[in-house]
Amino acid sequence: MNKVLGNKKSIAVFVLPAFIIYAIFVLVPIGYNIYVSFLQTDLMSPSKFVGVKNYINLFKDKTFTGALRNNILMVIGSLIAHLPLALLFGNILFQKIKGSHFFQTVFFLPSVICGVAVGLTWTFVYNSEFGLINKFLEIIGLESLQHVWLADKNLALFCIIVVVMWQFVGYHMVIQIAAMKNIPLSYYEAAEIDGASKWVQFKSITFPLIKPILKVDAVLIITGSLKYYDLVAVMTGGGPNHATELMSTYMFYQGFRTLKYGYSAAIGVILLILCMCSVLLSNFVFRTEQVEF
Amino acid sequence: MKSIFSKKTTALLLAAAMAGSLLSGCGSGSSGGSKSGSAGSSEEASAQAEGGGSKGGETLTVMCVGTEADSYIDYYNAVAEKFSENNEYGVTVKIDFYENEQYKTKLTTLMASNAVPDIFFTWELSYLQPFVEGGKVVDITSYLDEDEEWKNSFADGTLDLVAYDGKNYGVPTQKSLCVMFYNKQIFEDNGVAVPTTYEEFLNVCQTLKDKGITPMAMCGTDAWIPAQFVQQIAGGMAGDKMFKDICDGNEKWNNATHVKAAQEVKDMADKGYFQDGYIGMGPEESKEQFFAGKTAMYFMGAWEAANIELSDIGENAGAFVLPAYDAQYNNISVGSIDTSFAVSETCKNRDAAVAFLKYWTSQESEDMLLYDCGRIPAGNYEIDESKLSSLMTDILTISNSQVGLTPWWDRQFGAGEGVEFNNTCVAVLGGEDAQIAFDALQQFAEDNADR
Structure with a gap:
């Protein structure tokens, strides 16, 4: 085996097919996208090179800055639900309580349902006439709190963020529980003998030891909510009047509806840069040494 | 799980899965390419191949907006069937319907990759304009000029809504307000x-x-x-x-x-x-x-x-x-006008495509669409009011x-x-x-x- 791995050529033979596919489907499109973002083009008529004008226009575009703000709110909402909350739930289920496997499954379920189905279900929940929420408010006598949830420009985005929080909390919880299960039980036994409380155990054993996983998880959360698309497309389509527009939905709109592909590609590049920044950021926040048990 | 061959089995399974996905990828790619010769989506390619193979004659594919819930699609299909039964070009017309939003996405994508079916549904004015400017739409002015009777059958101004730079690119089939x-x-x-x-x-x-x-x-x-x-x-x-x-x-x-x-x-x-x-x-x-x-x-x-x-x-x-x-x-x-159609630059049998649109706007099919389906024709035709509902x-x-x-x-x-x-x-x-x-x-x- 070592003989094979020692040979650079044989490594290349094994890596090359995957790399070629990766290059064709990822690297080349990214490069082409960056090139298109400097053009003013509908990909049919002759295109015009405009330099960074698309980017300058983007930051003057109120809809885009609104979408950016919405994306940041989405990241914050997801981070709250998918790190502290998921950790809390995970930690509770990690203790040997009755039915923890059952609850793991229940929490995990929403994330295996496809986004479109989740979106449609929640549109019914939020429906102003027969939706669950308004009916519930009516029953407990709080009619004054009833809203046309998804059509209210101040509320619609938060309604969607709540759904995202709900949908993926189980997914991240399972990742974190898996990380916790890797920690040898002897650490906890030793801590218990020394009289450490559950909180101290979490703070001093669990958290530091699952940090590398949390780093990966944070990257998943942030990039996931930056490029979020399906729920918004299904529930509001970016409306009312762009109030729930995200960068990805606006990119789609500018590309496939107004045929401003250059402009749309520029949004894509900004999305790419933001995703890369988020990786650097989470690497910095969760910096840690490699641990081996 | 801990048996000796677990690693081997896993490796084998993974290899099989990878090979499988690669093969299936190749399979669909090659079949799409060889059958149609164009870079169209596999759906489009197979649709064309199917139609073409079964009858021996050529198939004209039409892309149109509509879903199962729309009562008009049966009537549109009826127009296509009637034309297919008897036309001098021996072509079969097949209409593919797509949901409104899906249609817009699909058409723009196909346009950018030169894979639009022969005839496509379009809205007038600024919707068709970029496609015309990009040279993706057939100029049908000469067909209209050749057949004065057909040209004059359109109500005043209706053709102008799908004309750019004085050239006609679209055929309106309906009016709406x-x-x-x-x-x-x-x-x-x-x-x-x-x-x-x-x-x-x-x-x-x-x-x-x-x-x-x-x-x-x-x-x-x-x-x-x-x-x-x-x-x-x-x-x-x-x-x-x-x-x-x-x-x-x-x-x-x-x-x-x-x-x-x-x-x-x-x-x-x-x-x-x-x-x-x-x-x-x-x-x-x-x-x-x-x-x-x-x-x-x-x-x-x-x-x-x-x-x-x-x-x-x-x-x-x-x-x-x-x-x-x-x-x-x-x-x-x-x-405005409604349900206009245009012929795509990739269409090989343009005469047949225009003939189909001519048939669609003929008194025969427009009558059917009006009396049975409540669609106002774009042309100036005699209307038999006794056949109309009170709403129409x-x-x-x-x-x-x-x-x-x-x-x-x-x-x-x-x-x-x-x-x-x-x-x-x-x-x-x-x-x-x-x-x-x-x-x-x-x-x-x-x-x-x-x-």
């Missing part, structure tokens, strides 16, 4: 008559409201629906001159008429003239309000007539044109009495200013100040010119 559908039964029961002035219209709304009946069904989630109502009222305030001025750039989007018209609609909403919770209701839900007889009126394109006749109110439905705010601008409606008689009377039609803003300007106009109207209904909202629209229009 916005009308106010109403429930005759509800009107009768409450002692109100069809209004002839704007004041009367507001009185009808108020009377119905006082009697506990919701006057109008409205949809708030699909922005073009409230927007066409605002556009209609604005047309009644300032006529079609304002429309032309905006198109020519001589008038701004945030003009006083727009602000006033949007405010007018907002006032109607505040007075409860639309059903409760309309702002969050989709088109189907709001339509259902009128179909089920819960609201008295419904402002919509005449294409809805066939569905209304099939609904619970059926025979009780009538239509009138919304009286203008300023009576001198009566009978100026939001309307109303609509044709309205259609013939219009002195001006202003195409929907989102067709005139497409998904730029047009869609933003729609969004602006929704914003006003959602509580934003009308002046501020339209100022923002004007700002958008100025910024958008240079993107």
Whole structure:
């Protein structure tokens, strides 16, 4: 085996097919996208090179800055639900309580349902006439709190963020529980003998030891909510009047509806840069040494 | 799990999975490529291959908007079948239907990759324009010039809406305009008559409201629906001159008429003239309000007539044109041509494609579409009124009495200013100040010119 791995050529033979596919489907499109973002083009008529004008226009575009703000709110909402909350739930289920496997499954379920189905279900929940929420408010006598949830420009985005929080909390919880299960039980036994409380155990054993996983998880959360698309497309389509527009939905709109592909590609590049920044950021926040048990 | 061969088995399984996915990838790719020779999606390729293989003759593929829920698709298919049965080119026509939003995405993608089917459905004006400028659409001027009779069969101006630089690129098959559908039964029961002035219209709304009946069904989630109502009222305030001025750039989007018209609609909403919770209701839900007889009126394109006749109110439905705010601008409606088709540059058998469109706009098929499906033909044909339902008689009377039609803003300007106009109207209904909202629209229009 070592003989094979020692040979650079044989490594290349094994890596090359995957790399070629990766290059064709990822690297080349990214490069082409960056090139298109400097053009003013509908990909049919002759295109015009405009330099960074698309980017300058983007930051003057109120809809885009609104979408950016919405994306940041989405990241914050997801981070709250998918790190502290998921950790809390995970930690509770990690203790040997009755039915923890059952609850793991229940929490995990929403994330295996496809986004479109989740979106449609929640549109019914939020429906102003027969939706669950308004009916519930009516029953407990709080009619004054009833809203046309998804059509209210101040509320619609938060309604969607709540759904995202709900949908993926189980997914991240399972990742974190898996990380916790890797920690040898002897650490906890030793801590218990020394009289450490559950909180101290979490703070001093669990958290530091699952940090590398949390780093990966944070990257998943942030990039996931930056490029979020399906729920918004299904529930509001970016409306009312762009109030729930995200960068990805606006990119789609500018590309496939107004045929401003250059402009749309520029949004894509900004999305790419933001995703890369988020990786650097989470690497910095969760910096840690490699641990081996 | 811990057995000796676990690693080996896993490795084998993974290898098999990888090989499988690679093979399947290759498989679909090669079959798509070899059958059609174009870079089209596999669906398109297989559709063409199937049709072509079974009959021996050529197949013309048409791409059209429609879903199973639309009653018209049976009639469109009937037109295609009739043409396929007997034509001098020996071609078979096959129509593929796609849902509206899906259609727009698919068409733009296929356009950019030169894989559009032979004939495609299109909206007029700015929708088709980029495709024409990109050289993706066949210039059919010569076909029209060759056949004067066909050319003259189109009503005045209808061909112009799909002509660019004086050349014809599209064939309109229908006309459409916005009308106010109403429930005759509800009107009768409450002692109100069809209004002839704007004041009367507001009185009808108020009377119905006082009697506990919701006057109008409205949809708030699909922005073009409230927007066409605002556009209609604005047309009644300032006529079609304002429309032309905006198109020519001589008038701004945030003009006083727009602000006033949007405010007018907002006032109607505040007075409860639309059903409760309309702002969050989709088109189907709001339509259902009128179909089920819960609201008295419904402002919509005449294409809805066939569905209304099939609904619970059926025979009780009538239509009138919304009286203008300023009576001198009566009978100026939001309307245009509809269901236009264009031939794609990739089409090999252009003569057959044009012949099919010629057949579609012939008296024979237009009659069928009118009498059975409630579609107003784009051509000037003799109409046998005895074959029409009372609702269609109303609509044709309205259609013939219009002195001006202003195409929907989102067709005139497409998904730029047009869609933003729609969004602006929704914003006003959602509580934003009308002046501020339209100022923002004007700002958008100025910024958008240079993107």
